[in-house]
Amino acid sequence: MFKRIILPIAVLLLAMIGLGLLVTKVFAHTWPFTVEDGVDRGFAGERTGGWSAVSLFFSTLASTPVIIAVTAAVAVVLRLVLKRWREPLFLCAAVCAQAVVFFFTTLFIDRSRPDVPKMDESPPTSSFPSGHTSAAFALYVGLALVLALQVRRTWLKVICWSLVLVPVAVALARLYRGMHHPSDVTASFVNGAICITVMARAILDRAVRWALPSRRPPRAQASRPTTPSAAA
Template sequence: MPIVVQALKRVLLPIAALLAVMIGLGVLLTRAATHLWPLTVEDGVNRYLAGHRTETLSDASHLASGLADTPRIIAVTAVAALVLALTLRRVREPLFLCLAVTAQALVFYLTTVAIDRPRPDVPRMDESPPTSSFPSGHTSAAVALYLGLAVLLAALVRRTWLKALCWALVLVPAGVALARMYRGMHHPSDVAAAFVNGGTCVYVMSRAILDRHVPWRLATPAREVDSRTAQV
């Protein structure tokens, strides 16, 4: 199958479908389902977190939220991809990680363009970026990066305890999600949708890039194959 068709079938179409789902969820959350449970109670979650802030928790949330700042996500992704490429001497793993992070960012940005959701009505501890509250960009990026790393590293190690340690990386996006809600930057449904975005991008790219049965190479022209066969 030509590489362009492979890319369309295994990457572009699934990511386009994800974008449609994310926008649909955004429309549902901001219009049709605003008066339905559990959306009717999620503002109470934000108010509870804002009302129980402490200096220690605020410092911890600052550190957790900072793990998913855009410059840090880009830096960690680039360094991890470089280390993977130099260590494994192949491109599938670093390409998978870079594409997963890039895809979630694209879906996130286009969703925020289509969906205009206000931030929670609580005192915010960070400056509000110009993008919509839906979905959480920090959480989505953290899911794509650290879940992607967990998938790669768990597949490379053999010992059970090392695999468990690798999968512990998924605690990072969970901490980021809690931090973003604690700091008044996102509704619970914003971070839930971010897990859908980041997790789906990891799944799509793992199926497309890491699957050894998917040959990502240019198809050899039939005439060239025939000429080689004739020479033999």
């Protein structure tokens, strides 16, 4: 468990913190980070009633309560339908791992929200990375992977992988609503993707054995019948 899960997630956390420091400290005044505010202003200038409603839907779809509820519900359904633990545990582990990386990264990276009118209340966490985006990526892309592995027909696999569009829509919604910079959501794609990869290799891989090797006591040697010694 340490080598397959804890160590890779710890390395990912350090990498995310390092990436955040590069974005906010080292390359803050270097292209393309210098044009990020222009991107956010562009989204803010194109706001309409219809698109605002769409952005609210996808932003809510990746909110913490919805992510928790959907993950729990899907995990229960997968357990009941597939009658095994690998798939539901994989999905829950991927979502939890990205949340851990996101939370501890925000403790080290202090980045302000974009300087545009915001359509949501700003949570007390840093703008880097986007928690909504990484949670949506881990949940919906992780679910796409699980479902795609269960079907054989190509058109069904395409339908399953269409869930990838959900975190993309969430990322655009967060930009549209003025809550994140483009690099915030990009880093969240990295976070979610690596958490899915780590958990897939540790949990979904059938070659990985979960059961501990049995420690059966050695068989007692059958006692050999003793032959009475011949009388002298």
